[in-house]
Amino acid sequence: MSFDRLAVIYQALETLSFGGRLQACRIAGLSWIEAPRKALLLGEGNGRFLQGLLDRFPESHIHVMDASPAMLSQARQRVERHQPEDLDRVHFEEARLPDTPLEPGAYDLLVTNFFLDCFDGEGLARLLPDLGRCLTSHGLWLHADFHQPETGWRRLRARIWLAVMYRFFALTTDLEARRLQDPHPMLRDMGWECLRSARMDQDFLQASLWRRRQEPAILSEAATGHPRD
Numbered sequence: 620m621s622f623d624r625l626a627v628i629y630q631a632l633e634t635l636s637f638g639g640r641l642q643a644c645r646i647a648g649l650s651w652i653e654a655p656r657k658a659l660l661l662g663e664g665n666g667r668f669l670q671g672l673l674d675r676f677p678e679s680h681i682h683v684m685d686a687s688p689a690m691l692s693q694a695r696q697r698v699e700r701h702q703p704e705d706l707d708r709v710h711f712e713e714a715r716l717p718d719t720p721l722e723p724g725a726y727d728l729l730v731t732n733f734f735l736d737c738f739d740g741e742g743l744a745r746l747l748p749d750l751g752r753c754l755t756s757h758g759l760w761l762h763a764d765f766h767q768p769e770t771g772w773r774r775l776r777a778r779i780w781l782a783v784m785y786r787f788f789a790l791t792t793d794l795e796a797r798r799l800q801d802p803h804p805m806l807r808d809m810g811w812e813c814l815r816s817a818r819m820d821q822d823f824l825q826a827s828l829w830r831r832r833q834e835p836a837i838l839s840e841a842a843t844g845h846p847r848d
Contacts, residue, residue: 622664622686622687622689622690622792623687623688623689623690624791624792625791625792626665626687626689626690626692626693627689629664629665629690630665630667637820640819640820640824641733641824642667642668643819644732644763644819644820644824644825644826645667645668645671645732645733645763645826646668646671647763647817647819647826648761648763648815648826648827648828649671649672649675651761651814651815651828652728652759652761652828654675654676654678654679655676655679655726655727655728655759656679656680656727657679657680657681657682657725657726657727657728658672658679658680658681658682658726658727658728658729658730659681659682659684659721659725659726659728659729659730659753660672660681660682660683660684660730660732661684661685661716661729661730661731661734661750662684662685662686662731662732662733662734662737663683663684663685663690663694663730663732664685664687664690664693664694664733665690665693665694665697666683666693666694666695666697666698667697668730668732669681669683669694669697669698669709670697670698670701670702672730673698673702673705673708673709674702677705679708679728680708680709680710681708681709681710682709682710682712682726683709683710683711683712684712684713684714684716684719685711685712685713685714686713686714686715686716687713688713691711691712691713694711695709695711716746716749717742717745717746717749720749721749721750721752721753722753723752723753724752724753724754724755724756725753725755726753726754726755726758727754727755727757727758727759728754728758728759728760728761729750729753729754729758729759729760729761730761730762731750731760731761731762731763731764732761732762732763732764733763733764733765734764735762735764735800735802736764736765736796736799736800737794737795737796738795738796738800739795739796739797739798739800740800742795742796743800743802743805744805747802747805747806747809748809751809751811751831754831756831757830757831758830758831759814759828759829759830760806760811760828760829760830761826761827761828761829762802762826762827762828762829763824763825763826763827764802764824764825765777765780765781765799765823765824765825766801766818766822766823766824766825767781767799767801768821768822768823773821773822773823776821776823777822777823780823781798781799785797785798785799803827806829810831810832811829811830811831811832812829812830812831812832812833813827813828813829814828814829814830815827815828816828
């Protein structure tokens with residue numbers, strides 16, 4: 620999907636609709652992680668999270684992939700304007716997933732902020748395994764997105780907002796999804812575990828940090844005092 624037609628007005632639309640709440644959700648996880656060697660940012664848009672990542676981790680190298688050349692241009696211009704000394708640490712690539720292959724084990728941080736909500740269930744089932752494979756064995760996956768509360772007025776509010784947004788993006792982009800799909804059950808089935816999460820804006824927004832589930836170490840015979848089978 621491409622957000623070219625919205626690139627110039629996207630930040631104004633976001634601010635008008637949500638103030639600074641989406642950005643707060645994007646950067647919430649920055650305090651949960653240590654400096655990555657190499658990070659992959661998918662669907663980064665106009666570069667607001669990228670700016671925060673560059674500020675916090677001055678030694679990290681960052682690969683930004685987005686299907687929209689207009690959004691990539693805005694992200695590059697943001698770095699050129701505010702952090703020109705960091706431009707050589709960022710590689711910008713126009714790419715459409717899942718059609719673009721990702722190098723296995725190439726990154727130790729993956730960021731999917733407000734990106735997975737662009738895919739329907741079938742699209743997520745195709746995409747998520749490829750994303751998981753691009754991380755190192757101990758790589759971290761930082762995700763922020765909309766969330767639909769389970770009950771009450773918060774759920775009703777979220778359903779109204781989501782219906783309006785998906786209708787709007789269906790008319791203005793080639794977005795394949797028509798409703799929000801929760802990727803978390805798929806991630807758990809794939810062997811990922813959530814290390815930390817935070818909800819905000821009346822539970823409508825959620826940030827989460829994931830890693831591969833660690834198998835319990837097999838204790839040696841000397842440590843347990845019992846022979847192994």
